[in-house]
Amino acid sequence: MYLTMYERIEELVQDAEKSGKAISELVIEHEVQTSGMSREDVWNKMKHNLETMRAAVERGEKGVKSMTGLTGGQAVKIKAYREQGHTLSGDIMMQAVQNAVATNEVNAAMGVICATPTAGSSGTLPGVLFMLEKRLKMNEEQMVRFLFTAGGFGMIIANNAGIAGASGGCQAEVGSASGMGAAAAVEAAGGSPRQSATAMAFAISNLLGLVCDPIAGLVEVPCVNRNAVGSANALVAADMALAGCTSIIPPDEVISAMDKVGRNLPRELRETGLGGLAGTPTGQAIRMKIFGKEMD
Amino acid sequence: MAGNYRSVFDIIGPIMIGPSSSHTAGAVAIGKAGRTIFNGQPKRVVVHYYESFAQTHQGHGTDYAIAAGIMNFPADDDRVPIARQLAKEAGIDIRFVEEAGPSPIGHPNTAVLNLSDGQQQVEVAACSVGGGVIEVRQIKLYDLTIKPTGPLPIILYPVKTTDERREIKGLQLTEFLRMHAPFKQNVVVENQAWRIFEFDLINYLHAGTKKHLLGNYPGIICI
Incomplete structure (x- = not known):
């Protein structure tokens, strides 16, 4: 009999509880069996993704600019601001925000990134991960495992609700990324598989209904800042789950709620560049300036 | 799902x-x-x-x-x-x-x-x-319309209707896939000149399996 993917979060959590294995381990074993690749190859492929993510964070914090000039340079400002030592939400939080913004600025500038799960939401996971690297003194093995755990949760979200802004709004992109990051952060901090699932449920619940309204249809504004919120939200959700808070709505039902909300979003709010911030007078004026035409 | x-x-x-x-x-x-x-x-x-x-x-x-x-x-x-x-x-x-x-x-x-x-x-x-x-x-x-379920991988195997071994070839491929790359849908479409076997696979193709298919089934298309 061949192995197929996990269909439900509950199935994944129960498997982890029964076997006593970490979720990252189950995801690695699953990948090795379904892909036919060796464990070493699967591991190294993820390690390469990690290296790509690190390179994007480092490039962004040095300062990039997109072709339109709409985004770029915020990560540099946040870094300088942190160095003054007066952040309101704490240096740890703003470190995550800086990493998230840096990555998405590189993406907007057509640089190389690793989609996690999408390019528009590619800052959220590195935002959390490279902060935790310092906070929890994670080694490379733990960081690679973080990505397998995040990916395992992401597969279930993607297969049950989707991860495209054009289909499900930004909740499906940054919301999914935030849920994946929250779940993986819990495992990295030594929490249980069930707490990981709870953290995912919190993170997605908090961003439910988030619309996809990029100005001029470009993955720039408000995408870059939304990734900052995606990372911050993941950390809050992970902390709450680690504190023992529980989700009234089971994680799988949260995912199907996201799917239904996405289907109910009007097309103006699903990556068409028509509604939300894109539809504001300023948003439309920027579109005119860049492409010389208004949206119908 | x-x-x-x-x-x-x-x-x-x-x-x-x-x-x-x-x-x-x-x-x-x-x-x-x-x-x-x-x-x-x-x-x-x-x-x-x-x-x-x-x-x-x-x-x-x-x-x-x-x-x-x-x-x-x-x-x-x-x-x-x-x-x-x-x-x-x-x-x-x-x-x-x-x-x-x-x-x-x-x-x-x-x-x-x-x-x-x-x-x-x-x-x-x-x-x-x-x-x-x-x-x-x-x-x-080849003027034939195929409607896969959508998700990749998809395999297409076009065989000429003049090929006397077309039945055998299709059966061989079907059996091979059943063993090595299970599928959830299998459709055959045909017009006067061509017969196309189409398969929607459940998992991604292993590298070795793909190599075997390309080597043994001339004209096969693995998307």
Whole structure:
């Protein structure tokens, strides 16, 4: 009999509880069996993704600019601001925000990134991960495992609700990324598989209904800042789950709620560049300036 | 559950040039699927965009991404942003049309590719479902219309109706796939000249299995 993917979060959590294995381990074993690749190859492929993510964070914090000039340079400002030592939400939080913004600025500038799960939401996971690297003194093995755990949760979200802004709004992109990051952060901090699932449920619940309204249809504004919120939200959700808070709505039902909300979003709010911030007078004026035409 | 995402690397990945996984990396994958089904390099490609693709292809670099796929470049190749120019230099004429109507395959990120070289004409209707993953929902090949469920991988095996061993070949392939690459749908379409066996696989093809298929079933197409 061949192995197929996990269909439900509950199935994944129960498997982890029964076997006593970490979720990252189950995801690695699953990948090795379904892909036919060796464990070493699967591991190294993820390690390469990690290296790509690190390179994007480092490039962004040095300062990039997109072709339109709409985004770029915020990560540099946040870094300088942190160095003054007066952040309101704490240096740890703003470190995550800086990493998230840096990555998405590189993406907007057509640089190389690793989609996690999408390019528009590619800052959220590195935002959390490279902060935790310092906070929890994670080694490379733990960081690679973080990505397998995040990916395992992401597969279930993607297969049950989707991860495209054009289909499900930004909740499906940054919301999914935030849920994946929250779940993986819990495992990295030594929490249980069930707490990981709870953290995912919190993170997605908090961003439910988030619309996809990029100005001029470009993955720039408000995408870059939304990734900052995606990372911050993941950390809050992970902390709450680690504190023992529980989700009234089971994680799988949260995912199907996201799917239904996405289907109910009007097309103006699903990556068409028509509604939300894109539809504001300023948003439309920027579109005119860049492409010389208004949206119908 | 659609079940499009079969690998953890569909979620953590692909490594790509920004800015949009569905409009850029997914578009590279659509171009590549077109090239694979065409089974070589076309001379002329007309790309019809629908819905979100029609509205935002300019801002997302979808045009050069599809050109990159047709040129067989990976999504993180430095040449992706200049692929339109490179395609032109390689003698491929690529045109883009924004269609006003709804997607013929029911997805906001839809591109329909018409590929030709003067002799062969192929149509591929695909959509980008998020994170660089695509579905191919309709294929017109040898004047036959095939409607796969959508998620990749998809296998097409065209055999000439004049081939006396066509039955055996189809059975052999079906048995082989049952053992090594299980499928959830298996359809056969036929006209006077061609019979095409189509399979929607459950998991991604192992490298060794793909090699075996390409080596033993001439003309087979693995998307």
